[in-house]
Amino acid sequence: MSAIETKLASLGLTLPAPATPGGAYLPYRIHGDTLILAGVISSFNGQMTHVGQVGKEHTIETARESAKICALNVLTNIKQALGSLDRVTAFLYVGGYVNGVSGFADAPAVINGASELFVEVFGDVGRHARAAVTVAGLPKNSTTEIQVTVAFK
Numbered sequence: 001m002s003a004i005e006t007k008l009a010s011l012g013l014t015l016p017a018p019a020t021p022g023g024a025y026l027p028y029r030i031h032g033d034t035l036i037l038a039g040v041i042s043s044f045n046g047q048m049t050h051v052g053q054v055g056k057e058h059t060i061e062t063a064r065e066s067a068k069i070c071a072l073n074v075l076t077n078i079k080q081a082l083g084s085l086d087r088v089t090a091f092l093y094v095g096g097y098v099n100g101v102s103g104f105a106d107a108p109a110v111i112n113g114a115s116e117l118f119v120e121v122f123g124d125v126g127r128h129a130r131a132a133v134t135v136a137g138l139p140k141n142s143t144t145e146i147q148v149t150v151a152f153k
Contacts, residue, residue: 004085007121008075015076016044016069022139028081034092035081035150040073041142042066050143054134055101058143060109063098066143067113074114074148075121087152091118091128095147100134107132114146 001009008015021027021038028037042050050066052058058066079085096111098104111132118126128148138145 002084002086004075004088004121011120013072015072015079017046018076018080019043019046019073027077030081033089033151033153035078035152037074037077037081037148037150039095039097039145039147040070040077041139041145042069043073043140043142044069048140048142051141052143053099053101053104054106054110054143055104060106063110063143064113067096067098067111067146068117070144070146071114071117074146078150082152088122088125088150089153090151091122091126091148092151093149094118094128094130096130096132097138097145098132098134099136099138099141099143102136104134107134110144111146113144 025038028035049069054063075085094115098107098110115130
């Protein structure tokens with residue numbers, strides 16, 4: 001087991017199975033030492049875990065859990081792409097989308113669910129640049145979606 005997977009296990013976290021892309025796209029692309037990951041939603045082993053809008057069906061706290069599920073899906077895709085999570089040298093960018101009611105202004109607090117997980121698991125390697133925006137809807141009515149770019153060795 002890799003060092004990162006050992007860390008995940010110590011936190012009581014498991015990675016979901018890789019999801020099948022929901023459209024005409026790849027789950028990731030590699031260019032040089034950069035891995036660009038497609039957006040992932042809050043599903044775990046094919047089952048949606050969080051659907052609906054923040055401010056209606058969800059609170060900031062439950063939506064943070066949705067973002068954490070997205071982060072676990074990202075880690076699954078990184079492992080699928082690179083063979084080992086230990087190859088990641090830097091999380092470069094996280095784009096976070098929050099399915100929120102009109103005027104919902106706390107998207108950064110929601111996407112912290114993903115950002116904090118990356119730092120908890122990877123330490124300084126997990127720190128990243130980020131955007132967190134509220135949108136009117138997401139695929140499968142997911143509460144959150146994130147897109148991530150990492151550097152690797």
